Amino acid sequence: MKIIKSFSLLFTVSLALMVSSCSNPAASTHKDGYNTSLSFGPGDESKIVEAFLSIKDSTDILLKQGTYKFENLSIAQVKNIRIRGEGFDKTILDFSQQTSGGEGIRVTNVNGFTINDMTIRDSKGDLLKINMSRDVVVNNLHAIWKTADSTSGGYAIYPVLCKNVLIENCYAQGSSDAGIYVGQTDTAIVRNCKGAKNVAGCEIENTLHAEVYGNEFYDNTAGFLVFDLPGLSQRGGYVKAHDNYFHDNNFRNFAKAGSFGTSWGVGNASPGSGVIILAASNIELYNNRILNNNSGAIILASGFAVDDKAVEKINDHYSPISKNIKIHDNTMEMGNSFPEPVYQHHIGKLLVGIEQKLNAQDPTRKNKRIPYIMYDGVSTNLLTNGTTPNPDSLCIQQQGDNIFVNADFININNPKVWHPNTEVSAYNCK
């Protein structure tokens, strides 16, 4: 017994010797609770690639100030990883020399992942894709394509199929889809971020329990989107967006799929949109400043607006008709005219048509702008042949004039019966 004890003590000593005799200055232990801390500088790219590939649980990697050039980086199937730089203006990861495309940084099945204080830029595919991971924190990260056109990758910051995501103090620019995109995730916070010159500044898609606040999305095609798409792993909902500043989102839609006039996903976002809610339910939008998005401050559309087969896709994971949407106490303003790119966009043209129709059918409007909130008017009455007013529990409480239009999308191709209606009373919060 005594011998066994001494033996195990010796074994422990041996272990300690092994660890301590590693004199590599880059490796030390127990930094901020991580078992392994590694530190690298510019020029160490090949070592960094190898360190990412052979990373073990509980590792902290510091990339010191400077510019790094990578094909791509990936981390898979580990726990408690932190990747950090020395500041977004100090540590720069450049993927512009990629030959094989794909993501800049790809994170898969990591339980406990933090990345912060750096800029990542100019990959061919998405910049940071985090797939099927838990407890994810993205902080003080700038994710940028220098040219905002269809050569850019889709998503700058892209957690998908994750659980517990926090994205804060980040900046996304130039994405040909959404700058910050949270997809098929359960529980996410996006706060104090900025996004400009993306097709969408931020998009929450098929995601449950998301809170989006304190952000500024500007100069995108559309500021903020909440979408539910059919056929995916889960239905989204329970999304709150408040105290954000969505402004001047009037950029042309340069989504890649849109270049051939097609119409899925973010290609459907009209230039000049502040907020778009598409087929998503249980959403609350309040205390936001939604200014100078010149095609519509808030657009509430059903899946039917973009997919004539939406009804065939209804199941536990998808309803094309939004329910329980609360819109209140936002500050909304719009410019005097539609942004120029709206006239080249298929949904944009509908918005222009709605404004013209309203002003034609009611001269007392004296050529006012399209109302701030555009609802496509497709409700569950369509499915039930019902006539219930407000069957999907929309609730709108906004001060001022020219707040709302039910655009009667169902009849939009039938000019004789098409009648957009600005009467909001049925939708006022009770």
Next chain:
Amino acid sequence: MKNYILFGGSIFLLMVAGMLTIEGCGNNQHQEKAAVDGSYQFKEKLSEYGFFKNNLKDLDPQPGVFHYELATPLFTDYAVKDRYIVLPNGKQMNFVAEGVQDFPDSTILIKNFAYTNTDHKKIMIETRLLVKDPFDKKWKVMDYLWNAEQTDAVKHIIGARLPITLLDDDGNKITTTYQVPNTNDCKRCHINNDIFTPIGPKARNLNVTVAGHEENQLSEMARLGMIAGLPDISTVPVLPKWNDAKHFTLDQRARAYLDVNCAHCHTHGGDAYNTGLFLEYQQKDPPHIGIMKEPVSAGGGAGGLNYDIIPGDAAHSILAYRMNGAEPGTAMPELARTVIHKQGVQLITEWINKMQKQKK
């Protein structure tokens, strides 16, 4: 006496520790932990395993190294593939009707990749090993890159791009940059629901009579004592051979091709789970197979097209479009293919074109 043992033992431990330390502080500072915790350590060179007799590149297997084939294999740039199962002495795998066979701990699966050069010579590129680690019961992966002399292959984790000129199945010359995967690339296809797993050795894909053999491959494995619990072979599911139009219908062959080439990612829990496009052989739901399904995050990869499959119209179906491209960002599969598999594209194009058109 007891003290002597203790002393000797401790010297031994210190020596082991010292050796591990040296290794651990070499080119890879993470190894010391792996060595200490008892998990599987891959050897430096392929030759060290002793899988093959004489000239390594002849891949002439030693007893206990079983060469196997799949009914429908993954396409990898017209690569010539050799596959082997190495079971630990006296151990068997347990038959599993659906999915990958239940292999015993310490099983090694070997897959060698070579190409046919313009002199019609077989040139070795890489050898991939999957090991079922007895330490934690998990599969582990390592790649070995063949040297220029073609005498051995050396452990290689960071991937590589190799310019090669190969002959395809019809003898056409193709120049490309072959992509050797890094170890995380391996995981992209081999992880399902966070579990690393082999892909090929499923009962249905092993259920084939290999050319030149009399006996069904699974029956042969059972006869050799490699597999336990194999039921009557006529009851084992069959994966159609993608290029055998004599025995299988167009639909069967196309679905088998998609299963093997796509469904490791395009499945519940796979790397492309987020897309909602699921291409397993057993998948029945038309939108999940891609029929009139809109893309989710394909971006420019969709080529401006609207649906994965439009029945009767392969020319406007994203599935056929992406198989028929080699550009990164467009090409599917994203990994393991840098040239177009013309015969595969032809199969899928014909399959889509012969699908019954839907009413608009």
